[in-house]
Amino acid sequence: MLINSSDWAYDTFQHAKLGDQRRVHRLVRLAGALADQLGKSIVKASSSSAEIEAAYRFVRNPAIDADAIADAGFQATAKFVCEFDTVLALEDTTSLNFNHASVHDELGHITSHKSSRGMQAHSILLYAPHEHHVLGLIEQTRWTRDVEQMGQHKRATQRPYHEKESVKWERASRHMATRLGADISRVISVCDRESDVIEYLKYKCEHQQRFVVRSMLSRHIEEAGNKLYAYGAALHSAGTRQVVIPQKGGRKARVATCDVRYAPVTIKMPSNKSGTSTPLYYVSCIEQAHADGLSWHLLTTENVQSKAEAERIITYYERRWLVEEFHKAWKSGGTQVEKLRMHSKDNLERMIVVLAFIAVRVHQLQFMGMDKTQAEQQSCEVILSNIEWKLLWKKREKGSLPKQPPSLRWAYLNIGKLGGWHDSKRNGRVGWQSLWEGWFKLRTILEGV
CATH class of the missing domain: 3.90.350.10 (Transposase Inhibitor Protein From Tn5; Chain A, domain 1)
Structure with a gap:
């Protein structure tokens, strides 16, 4: 459910009744880009000026119902x-x-x-x-x-x-x-x-x-x-x-x-x-x-x-x-919906809805990592691609790469540490801000590679 932002966006929004299949394709592309570039604006999440313009046309389209x-x-x-x-x-x-x-x-x-x-x-x-x-x-x-x-x-x-x-x-x-x-x-x-x-x-x-x-x-x-x-x-x-x-x-x-x-x-x-x-x-x-x-x-x-x-x-x-x-993941900790600056209530609401489902995806990530027993038994490739976990390993660990992907729990903790988290409360629970910062830094490292 969490792997590959594009596939997730397609599975979530493919059946949207927006009056035109091209609008559905644009919704899927927009949601996938925002999910892949968590916490970023449309401008920063888009890959080109054409993508930016198309995304804003979608958000501003009065024919699209939130x-x-x-x-x-x-x-x-x-x-x-x-x-x-x-x-x-x-x-x-x-x-x-x-x-x-x-x-x-x-x-x-x-x-x-x-x-x-x-x-x-x-x-x-x-x-x-x-x-x-x-x-x-x-x-x-x-x-x-x-x-x-x-x-x-x-x-x-x-x-x-x-x-x-x-x-x-x-x-x-x-x-x-x-x-x-x-x-x-x-x-x-x-x-x-x-x-x-x-x-x-x-x-x-x-x-x-x-x-x-x-x-x-x-x-x-x-x-x-x-x-x-x-x-x-x-x-x-x-x-x-x-x-x-x-x-x-x-x-x-x-x-x-x-x-x-x-x-x-x-x-x-x-x-x-x-x-x-x-x-x-x-x-x-x-x-x-x-x-x-x-x-x-x-x-x-x-x-x-x-x-x-x-x-x-x-x-x-x-x-x-x-x-x-x-609600924390939606409002401030992950998608930061309260930082939106749209010029009308309708435009704002279209973005609010898209970000609500992205926030659920982020929430699933945090909750899966928090459950120590289950997270230790699952591979980190549930949420990270092969290259992502290897980059995270090189950044956080001193030894050579393992032959098998480490656990989901390992990924959860180390994404948090990458974002500046320290387990000061000794509860093994990464806060939203650190999780978001770590995810953002990992994406930056990936883009650099």
Whole structure:
């Protein structure tokens, strides 16, 4: 999936419905060039002035729909789902910040300040948990907020559900189900607290769609105690689980010892909503030693009758960080989409979509290298050509070339080192910036040769 940028671009976008096959050929050439020259602009990624002009004509063509480009990529992802018994649909929303003057008036607010400009994007990244494999994007919706409507979230209870931004969760599931057809039965949506919307939970249950959702509030339930969190706290502990909490900002990395509890629950419909109660399963993972420590209250459609099954649900939720890592690769760490400087929102969006799929490819590279066990067993030629790994060896190692290609793990670490990475945290995890810098330097060395 990662070898050869041109082949990857063809596999991803060959079925794009752009009205003219020549546009599809141009899309494939553009995506291949940008994937091959990661982080570079169209000008620097193109091989000639003719290529530059053709690429800009494509990006500026009003007849080309950004959603048509995206749909081709989603189709390419969908074809892999049937190969796996279980696939996690990891969902998250992020803001894309574009404050340059040329598109300022076409974009919406992204913070509490009216001066901020950008757009919102809601993505679903598919991941096979048992095979430790990132499949790709199956859904992404982009929109801009009306600057004049700032603050309307304070009146959220007064507006119909389908007029709220929170309808994005249901909309994304509908789009995903349409693309996957019968294979939707293999998919489990994994979402953070923002998705704890009763209409969304009802939709998923009514359409027999599986999910793991982190609870945002202690809902009313049919069981004794009447409130979800109080009921959960009264359950007998099924044992403990160690959860690794990574370093983030000013927070130090640590290992949390958590109590695991589980039970079937029946969620009541709020009094201001119409509908019946919803039967689900509840799993909690709450840190023992810290009152304000890790506290996960998870609601799921999966059958949970044992500690092992409860821990499986927790493991699924722990994988949600992968979609956040994808957003980092897209926005700043790999394709650097927020550095785009297009002269209209439509032009910007066409590039945003192309770079989203390239970011998935970069994310797959990082994730494959991070999995130490699997990466040691795979050849580095999964991601590097024969000449690329030999050049990397000559740059990083002192000995003569090995007869067999080294491992993917070796390539991952040494691309990072080429980019200035030092394992100061002793976790063997290369950061996005170092990985990107190393990849760029390797390409420069290759071009020189």
